[in-house]
Amino acid sequence: MALPLLLCLSLPALANESALREQVYDQSLPLQERIDAMQALTGLEPDPNRTYRVCIWDIFGRSGPIFAAAQDQRRKILQYGINVEMVPYTSESIMVEELKSGTCDAALMSGLRARLFNKYTGTLDSIGGFPERAQMRLALQLMADPRSADRMVSGDYVVMGIAPGGAAHVFVNDRSINTLAKASGKRVVVLDYDPTQARMIAGVGATPVVADIVNAPNMFNTGVVDVLAAPLAGYEVLELHKGLEPNGGIIDLPLTHITMQLIGRAEVVPNELAQFVREAFYQGFDEIISRVTMEEAKVPEKWFIEIPEQDRLEYERMMQQARLQLREEGYYSGDMLTLQRKIRCRADGSREECTHPVE
Structure with a gap:
């Protein structure tokens, strides 16, 4: 009789978890209400002594355009009460190994490399997958939708955000x-x-x-x-x-059309927290694309075949x-x-x- 009794006692807790998770993923609710639900569900509270180390791959290091764009995202993430330290890496392969070892709590990498951690989102960069930028935009909107949340976790890692990188x-x-x-x-x-x-x-x-x-x-x-x-x-x-x-x-x-993807360690970053970051990334789509477009416009027409x-x-x-x-x-x-x-x-x-x- 002990097992059924234990099961009955746990049902209210499971129901409460389910209700909280629904609140986290309900985009019609005020942001603060969703954040409160996330904190109640995960036990994460704003902690001035806890800083997440986010590693950023940019071949130009701290002065590069990817690192600059990541700093813009950092300001959005801070509104969730999360302290983030951005650390630049000029070697993507070294950064990936540091993510695996736990030196990095999360790492921003190319979509090609992200396929090693999540095959579903890593296939966004497939050959000929999106001939047009608007198609990539729709895909990233779907990836940031709470209905895709379960897809964002694979093994020990969670996709925290996806940014557009322009046409290859x-x-x-x-x-x-x-x-x-x-x-x-x-x-x-x-x-x-x-x-x-x-x-x-x-x-x-x-x-x-x-x-x-x-x-x-x-x-x-x-x-x-x-x-x-x-x-x-x-x-x-x-x-x-x-x-x-x-x-x-x-x-x-x-x-x-390529992507940059922020991959986090699931043991450090709950998927419910990652959902807010994914939404922040998508909200920054136009800002990021404007930078990309400025760079693409520097290609002289004479080169195109x-x-x-x-x-x-x-x-x-x-x-x-x-x-x-x-x-x-x-x-x-x-x-x-x-x-x-x-x-x-x-x-x-x-x-x-x-x-x-x-x-």
């Missing part, structure tokens, strides 16, 4: 490399922690050259490689004009096949690929994939 395009040092067939025999940068990239590049007859995310732009600028995938916003700060001169160009078709419509369809089919292959290999989340396809079709129902969905 293919940079080439020879304008004649404007189709997949013409990439055959060319040297293409692939990231050292992403072995699938090498297989894909080899699949189109090109030569993969392994590099880390910091060295890759310099390899393009010095002619070590012929092809580089990079964010347009990095054109000036990474001095990519050096690799484009004199006869290079930028394929005028987004390879993807217009892609004929038929070739665009070829690129889109190639990117779809790559996504399917990576889904089968367990690299991409099938659920996220389905969501991305629905968002693309919502924007343009005439797309081939909308009548014959395979994702």
